[in-house]
Amino acid sequence: xxxxxxxxxxxxxxxxxxxxxxxxxxxxxxxxxxxxxxxxxxxxxxxxxxxxxxxxxxxxxxxxxxxxxxxxxxxxxxxxxxxxxxxxxxxxxxxxxxxxxxxxxxxxxxxxxxxxxxxxxxxxxxxxxxxxxxxxxxxxxxxxxxxxxxxxxxxxxxxxxxxxxxxxxxxxxxxxxxxxxxxxxxxxxxxxxxxxxxxxxxxxxxxxxxxxxxxxxxxxxxxxxxxxxxxxxxxxxxxxxxxxxxxxxxxxxxxxxxxxxxxxxxxxxxxxxxxxxxxxxxxxxxxxxxxxxxxxxxxxxxxxxxxxxxxxxxxxxxxxxxxxxxxxxxxxxxxxxxxxxxxxxxxxxxxxxxxxxxxxxxxxxxxxxxxxxxxxxxxxxxxxxxxxxxxxxxxxxxxxxxxxxxxxxxxxxxxxxxxxxxxxxxxxxxxxxxxxxxxxxxxxxxxxxxxxxxxxxxxxxxxxxxxxxxxxxxxxxxxxxxxxxxxxxxxxxxxxxxxxxxxxxxxxxxxxxxxxxxxxxxxxxxxxxxxxxxxxxxxxxxxxxxxxxxxxxxxxxx
Numbered sequence: 274x275x276x277x278x279x280x281x282x283x284x285x286x287x288x289x290x291x292x293x294x295x296x297x298x299x300x301x302x303x304x305x306x307x308x309x310x311x312x313x314x315x316x317x318x319x320x321x322x323x324x325x326x327x328x329x330x331x332x333x334x335x336x337x338x339x340x341x342x343x344x345x346x347x348x349x350x351x352x353x354x355x356x357x358x359x360x361x362x363x364x365x366x367x368x369x370x371x372x373x374x375x376x377x378x379x380x381x382x383x384x385x386x387x388x389x390x391x392x393x394x395x396x397x398x399x400x401x402x403x404x405x406x407x408x409x410x411x412x413x414x415x416x417x418x419x420x421x422x423x424x425x426x427x428x429x430x431x432x433x434x435x436x437x438x439x440x441x442x443x444x445x446x447x448x449x450x451x452x453x454x455x456x457x458x459x460x461x462x463x464x465x466x467x468x469x470x471x472x473x474x475x476x477x478x479x480x481x482x483x484x485x486x487x488x489x490x491x492x493x494x495x496x497x498x499x500x501x502x503x504x505x506x507x508x509x510x511x512x513x514x515x516x517x518x519x520x521x522x523x524x525x526x527x528x529x530x531x532x533x534x535x536x537x538x539x540x541x542x543x544x545x546x547x548x549x550x551x552x553x554x555x556x557x558x559x560x561x562x563x564x565x566x567x568x569x570x571x572x573x574x575x576x577x578x579x580x581x582x583x584x585x586x587x588x589x590x591x592x593x594x595x596x597x598x599x600x601x602x603x604x605x606x607x608x609x610x611x612x613x614x615x616x617x618x619x620x621x622x623x624x625x626x627x628x629x630x631x632x633x634x635x636x637x638x639x640x641x642x643x644x645x646x647x648x649x650x651x652x653x654x655x656x657x658x659x660x661x662x663x664x665x666x667x668x669x670x671x672x673x674x675x676x677x678x679x680x681x682x683x684x685x686x687x688x689x690x691x692x693x694x695x696x697x698x699x700x701x702x703x704x705x706x707x708x709x710x711x712x713x714x715x716x717x718x719x720x721x722x723x724x725x726x727x728x729x730x731x732x733x734x735x736x737x738x739x740x741x742x743x744x745x746x747x748x749x750x751x752x753x754x755x756x757x758x759x760x761x762x763x764x765x766x767x768x769x770x771x772x773x774x775x776x777x778x779x780x781x782x783x784x785x786x787x788x789x790x791x792x793x794x795x796x797x798x799x800x801x802x803x804x805x806x807x808x809x810x811x812x813x814x815x816x817x818x819x820x821x822x823x824x825x826x827x828x829x830x831x
Contacts, residue, residue, distance in 0.1 A: 352381075404478040406456060407463035412485075415477035419487045420537055422473065423530055432490040433530040434497050435540045437548040438508065441522040441558075443482035449704065450517050457514040458521055465507035474500065484508075485541065490529075501525060501559060524552035528562040546570055553627075577628050579614065584641060588613055591645045592808035596660065596779060596801045599793040605658030607694070607801065608646035609808050610638065630666045639667045640676050647684035647691065649811045660692040660722065665699035669706060674713040681717070688718030692743065696725045700739055708739065715740055722779075726767060744771045748782025748802070755787050761795075768796045 352360075361381065402414040410418060419435060426433045440446075440458065447455040459482065466476050466486070473489030488500045505523060512519045526547025534540050543562035550569075551560040583589050590613070593606035612620045629635040643661050650659035667673055681688055693714060700707045700723070711721060722743035746767050754760035764780070771778035780792045783802035792800055 404480075407460055407478050409463050409467075409484075410475070410477040412477065412479050415475070415479075415485050415487075416537065416541075418475050418477075419540075422475075422487055422489055423537060426489065426530065432532070433540075434488040434490055434500070434527050435530070435544045436486040436488065436501065436504070436525060436527045437479075437541070437544040438484040438486065438504070439524045439548055439552055440482040440508070441524055441552065443521075446519060446521070448706070450514065450519060454514040454517060454519060458512050458519055461510070461512040462508045462521065465510050466504050469503050469507050476504070485544075497527075497529075501527065505559070523558065524548055525559040526551050526562065527560075533562050573628065576620070576625060577632055580612070580625055580628060580632075580634060583612055583614075584638070586615075588615065589638070589641070590810060591642055591649070592810055593646075593649065593814060594801060594808040595805050596658075596799055597805060598799050599789070599797060603657065604799055605660065605690075605692070606650075606653070606814075607660040607808075608642055608649070608662075610642050611808075626664070630664055633666070635664050635666050636670060636672075639664065640680075643676065643680045644683065647680045647686045650686050650690055651684055652811065652815060655687075655690075658690050658692050658720070659686070660694050662694045662724065663699070665696070668695060668699050668710055671710075673710060674717065677714060677719060678717055681719075689720065692720040692722050694722045694724040694745065697723060698725075704738070711739060741776060743799075744776055744778045745801075746778060746780045746797075751780050751782045751788060751792070751802075755785075755791055761791070764792075764797075765795050771798075772796060 402411060403409065404411050419433065422433050425431070440462070443455065443458070446458060459478070462484070463476070463478065466484075470476060473491075475487050477485045479485050486504060488497060490496055505525060508523045509521055512521070526544045526549065528534065528540050528543035528547060530537075530540050533543050543566075546566040547560045547562040550566055551558050590611050592609045592611050594609060595606055596604045598604055610622060610626070612622075612625055614620050626635070629638050639662075646659050646661045650657070653659075663673070677691070677693070680686075681691065695707075695711075714721065720742040721740060722745055723739070723741050724745050725747040726744045744767065746764060750760050750764050750767070752760075754764045768778050770776075777798040778796075779799035779801060780788075780797045781801050783789050783792060783800040783804050785804060788802075789800060789804060
């Protein structure tokens with residue numbers, strides 16, 4: 274290009290010199306002709322000078338009207354050939370060539386538009402097959418890849434494993450560290466797994482915190498176990514984001530082709546069921562699909578549909594379990610939601626409450642229990658408290674303080690008699706939000722108890738940060754603390770925490786006299802459990818009256 278520009282400059286200089294020479298010859302010839310008399314030699318010399326100027330003028334006219342526009346046209350065409358489409362074409366000189374220049378610019382603009390469109394189409398095609406955040410294949414591309422592996426396995430008589438992976442408590446990571454940290458975890462997890470993938474293996478992101486993988490299996494069970502361990506280790510590698518170190522944990526479910534199914538979609542669904550089963554469990558975080566999971570999934574879906582209308586059909590009720598001081602004094606009751614299905618019978622809270630939380634039904638159910646419990650408390654002696662459980666989903670609802678205020682106003686219950694029980698895990702799910710909501714609840718005058726204390730993520734942190742009025746020791750520690758020294762030491766430590774903070778401690782799940790005696794000996798303030806009877810409906814409690822509670826007190830105290 275530099276050579277061409279040099280040539281062009283040289284050409285312009287030559288044209289200028291030629292123009293000056295032509296002008297000089299023309300003017301000189303005209304002057305000689307004008308001054309030379311008759312037909313003398315001088316006149317013929319002037320005519321000769323004019324004749325010499327004619328070819329020069331012709332050459333200049335050719336260069337100005339034809340050669341220069343043709344040269345500009347050549348340069349514009351060369352730019353188009355080199356795909357230099359970003360800058361508009363310069364107008365061609367000359368009136369005759371101007372329309373051609375406009376047409377050439379329209380061609381350039383159309384080519385530039387098509388190039389942009391082609392690039393967008395390529396990008397859209399990429400996005401149609403890949404996840405925008407991690408660059409991993411998406412669900413559609415994963416289906417294509419695993420179909421190819423299944424076809425190859427079918428031809429060689431091999432097997433294929435489909436794996437579904439979910440990052441545990443990913444919402445907590447977003448809430449505590451921010452969404453940028455959550456994105457960093459997803460990108461880091463994807464990068465770590467891609468670095469350890471081998472031939473016949475693949476990874477995809479299905480959305481959110483859910484990943485899918487496949488593995489070509491040519492060997493025994495050790496081959497699959499090694500693959501799962503490899504990707505689990507990569508996914509759980511610590512990730513640094515904005516000064517925080519995040520250590521993700523994952524739940525994994527897997528299914529095998531052709532043992533579990535010969536259909537690709539069913540293979541992925543099976544792995545998904547196993548993953549959710551692993552996520553719901555406390556022990557194993559890596560499970561293989563088994564057919565019983567289908568039955569549980571069908572039952573789960575049916576229960577979700579039934580639960581939505583259980584209240585209007587009168588299948589829900591509230592039972593009340595007493596809470597006593599260790600000296601036998603009745604302190605109050607805990608409200609417990611019960612569901613009696615017309616065909617399935619009694620369905621435990623451990624089964625239907627998680628469904629209510631996942632579907633959002635917990636807000637209406639929780640509000641109904643809250644109002645029922647407040648009205649029930651008004652029919653009990655005025656010194657007795659009423660405890661109501663609040664789930665993590667309810668705690669995250671900004672409307673919870675308003676609902677509690679409305680229940681107190683409607684029932685007329687004194688706020689100090691209402692005790693809201695919140696689990697450690699619910700408090701840890703979103704620390705800042707929990708603190709804000711608890712502050713509003715305490716401002717209403719209600720009491721706060723930490724339920725299932727000891728099974729959360731940081732018990733000491735919980736009681737030091739959150740304003741609490743009672744600690745409830747989880748029943749799993751009370752179950753064997755009479756015979757097992759480790760459990761007894763844990764219970765003693767929890768009671769010591771409560772005593773140091775001036776917070777009363779209640780032991781759940783007390784079912785024997787020996788458990789009651791040990792709880793009293795260790796310094797526990799209150800107890801609750803089947804030793805004092807099963808949870809009962811309010812009508813039965815009212816029918817028994819205060820005689821039952823006073824009789825129990827006399828029996829304990831001797």
